Amino acid sequence: MATTIVHFNNARRYRRPVLVWCGGCQELQPVEPTGTDAFGPFYEIEVESEQFEFTFRDGVLGDPDMSALQRSFAPPPEANAPVEIWCQSGNPFVYQVCPRQPDRRHASEYLRTLRFKEGVYVPGSGGLSGLGATVLAEAGVLFGLYHPTAARVYVMGDFNDWNGPDGDPEKVVELRRYRGWFNTANTWLTVVDKAKAGDEYQFVVVGGVPSNGGTSTLEVTDPYARVLGETRSGLCAAVVDPTEYEWRDEGWQTPLPSDLIVYELSVYGLTAGLDDLPDRRKGRFSGVVELMKDGYFEDLGINLLALMPITEVPSQQGPESLGYNPILPMTVERDLGTPEGLRAMVDAAHGHGLAIILDKVFNHTSNRANLLWQTVLEHPDEEARNEGGLYFAGETPWGNRTALHKEDVQNLFIDACKMWLQEYHVDGFRFDATSTMYMDHGFVIRLARELQAFRPGVILVAENLPNESDLNLEGYNGIMQWSCLFHHKMKALLREGQYLDWHA
Structure with missing residues (x-):
């Protein structure tokens, strides 16, 4: 039997957020929150089956059926300690890392605080987004990725010795999450002061990508890449300064x-x-x-x-x-x-x-x-x-x-x-x-x-x-x-x- 702690952000502000779950052939079981943390209410459940399905309700309204179970999770069979997972309202993904909380500002508000080189195109279709790798006026590069279902996003490259999320903590570069298109938290941005034209890079996305052996982590080539690089099997991108x-x-x-x-x-x-x-x-x-x-x-x-x-x-x-x-x-x-x-x-x-x-x-x-x-x-x-x-x-x-x-x-x-x-x-x-x-x-x-x-x-x-x-x-x-x-x-x-x- 494995203990699973389920975190829920309750963004829809349920008055009585209840977790309803089912494992194997068991009957549907409603669970009240065990407590609340900075992310929201959390629930502790004891799982005997290899996988369980679950959803969240605003109280127990009638008799929920199996079609209402929107999410599923398989606890690691070798887990000796409680397993923690995180879920967000209106999002069917189950994350094994705590999703980054969105910045209070809209992406366009943040981008207007930056100065870009004259002649550089700063992506703005559908609203100012800053996606890709954009050189700044003084020094550094703005990195941006659109990903509405990710929990965390990182960028690695020549500027940090290719340290991803599991690398040297002093060199890891994580992007911040902003509201972007459709006024939802889907835009990930950061400025890397050490980055420059010619540097090669890739994004690392955690959550909202294929499971990849249970890690749900994927190295992603920039969709806005201006040119591809030579390292990482030639599938990374390279920063380009068009003003040169x-x-x-x-x-x-x-x-x-x-x-x-x-x-x-x-x-x-x-x-x-x-x-x-x-x-x-x-x-x-x-x-x-x-x-x-x-x-x-x-x-x-x-x-x-x-x-x-x-x-x-x-x-x-x-x-x-x-x-x-x-x-x-x-x-x-x-x-x-x-x-x-x-x-x-x-x-x-x-x-x-x-x-x-x-x-x-x-x-x-x-x-x-x-x-x-x-x-x-x-x-x-x-x-x-x-x-x-x-x-x-x-x-x-x-x-x-x-x-x-x-x-x-x-x-x-x-x-x-x-x-x-x-x-x-x-x-x-x-x-x-x-x-x-x-x-x-x-x-x-x-x-x-x-x-x-x-x-x-x-x-x-x-x-x-x-x-x-x-x-x-x-x-x-x-x-x-x-x-x-x-x-x-x-x-x-x-x-x-x-x-x-x-x-x-």
């Missing part, structure tokens, strides 16, 4: 949509096989810059380069992938160059009269190396059902479908676009596979409106195949589209016959 690059494109004006002559290219595909390029520039951003200097694009008469995806993929970019199996929405593909190299390419393009748009794949992620999978569980059962958690909902032909119908997931991808606009000076985006089969159109419309407000004149292209009318709310509304009808008619004319629609 000195831009020379003052006065640049993005061409009007009606004036665009577009050249779509793969950075690797265009440059990897060019014999007159040095090997160090083949397949990289710097190789495209050399073509600009040689007048290659000027001779073609184009004024916009549409880059195929340049965010990180798990396989080698170019020989094995065209970039349509992304890992994260903000990371620069290391096979193509560095964030500084990308900035230099955009800067050079503007100097040669060329606009730049990026192909963004938001409808799915790679299944081979899915860094967002189950990093935020919304319910404990998602682990057993092998569901992806917060960021995923279903599948596409290419990978797990992102849950773009959720506002908090939308915020991540909208923040990504704003970051590319502000920190890389790109002129716009082409969005891959925006059909409602793969992407929520409420998100596409919100995305367009926010980006047009953030950067008037931004170029937006939707691969809306087949052409669904709901993206043409007012006829031409600033979102250009790939047109099936035009494509099919042109191919039929060129072939002097019928073009077979691949969607048929």
